[in-house]
Amino acid sequence: MTFPISTHLYYLLREFRNNPSDEWVSATVVSKQRSSYRLPGAMMLVNPDGINLGLVSGGCLEADIRLHARKVLAFNQARCILYDSMDEGNIAAELGLGCNGRVEVLVQKLGATHQQLLIGLYERMDAGENSYLLHCIHSDTPEDMNALVLLDENAVVLANATQVEIPPIDADMPGKSHQVLADGNRRWSLSLYRPPINLWVFGGGVDARPLVSLAASLGWRVTLVDHRAAYAREADFPYAERIIRQHPEELDAEINADAAILMTHNLNQDAAGLARLESICTLQYVGILGPIDRKQEAIKIAQIGNSSPILNVLHGPMGFDIGGDIPESIALSTLAQCHQILFDQDKRH
Secondary structure (H helix, E strand, C coil): CCCCCCCCHHHHHHHHHHCCCCCCEEEEEEEEEECCCCCCCCEEEECCCCCEECCCCCCCCHHHHHHHHHHHHHHCCCEEEEEECCCCCCHHHHHCCCCCEEEEEEEEECCHHHHHHHHHHHHHHHCCCCEEEEEEEECCCHHHHHCEEEEECCCCEEEECCCCCCCCCCCCCCCCCEEEEEECCEEEEEEEECCCCEEEEECCCCCHHHHHHHHHHCCCEEEEECCCCCCCCHHHCCCCCEEECCCHHHCCCCCCCCEEEECCCCHHHHHHHHHHHCCCCCCCEEEECCCHHHHHHHHHHCCCCCCCHHHHCEECCCCCCCCCCCHHHHHHHHHHHHHHHHCCHHHHC
8 A cells, every 4th residue: 555655653663664674763852842843752764775754853954863873873872962943053053943942852773672662662553552652861871862662551661672770650641742751860751652543534536535645644544435336446545544335324344533524425325424423432523515504414314313422523514714615625624624623732732
C-alpha cells in the first residue's frame, strides 16, 4: 500500500521497521519554550544511506541535525542540542529559525535494543494503544543520555533499552502530553504518543477522493465503505488503508473509529450508516453531507432517539463555511472541523 508523506510517528516507524540498519539515529524534540513548529515528542529518523524520515521543525533545523547525527554515530554518544532563536549567539539565529522559540532536540544512536523498543511502540500504536517514551536529556553521566524507555498509558515500564534507573513518575501523569522531570542531576523528557486517527468514510464517490487523500496525508488511517460496484475502486483511492464493499446495514466489521463521514449521496444509505454508528462509543465526530433538514431526515429514518449520544457528535451541514463548492474545498472544510474537534486542547492535554 502506498501512502502520501506523513510526519506521524506511526508511519515513520513503519518505514523504519521496513528499512533495517545498524546505524539509525533518532532526533526528538524533548522540550520547548515560547513558539515552536513541532511539539515535544516530534521525532526524525536518519541513517547514513540518506534516508530521512520525519521533521522536528518546519525544515530549518534538519540539515544541522543531520550533521549532529553523523557525530553521534562516530562517537556513539547521544547529545542534546539547544536551538534558541532569541539568542543571537545561538546556532538557531544563523539557521533562520522563524518561530521565536527555544527547543531542545535529543540526538541518539539507535542500538539493537533501542530499535526493538521503537518497533514495540509501533506495534502498540497499530493496536490503537497510547504509549509514553522517556528520554534522559541531561546527566553528569554521559551513558544516561542513551536511555530510552517505553511505558504504557498508565506509566508501567514495558521496555528499557539501556536498563538505566529511571525517575519516579507522578500518579497523575497519565493523560498529559509532555512533562520534563527532575531527578537529582538528571532531567528527563516524558512524551505521550497516540495512535493515528481512525476515520471511516461511508461513500466512495468522486467527491470522497480528495477527502480520503487529505486525511491520509495527515497520518490518519482511512477505511472506506461502499457496496456499489461503480464506487470505491482501489485505483481511485490508493491512500485508503481498507475498502469494505458492504452495505451499512450488512456491515459486520468492527468499527474502531474516532471519526466518521457519511457522504453516499443517498439519504437511506446515509441513514443506514448513521444507525450502524450509533453504538460506537469511540466516535468524537460524525459528519453528514447536506443541509440541516437532510440531517434531521436521516436521524428520523435511522430511528435515532433524542437522547442518543451520537447526536452530540453529529455535524450536518458538516465542515466550516469557507466559501468553496468543489470536492477539494469540501474535503478541506470537513477535515478542518473534524481535526479541530479531535485535537481539542481540553480533551487531549
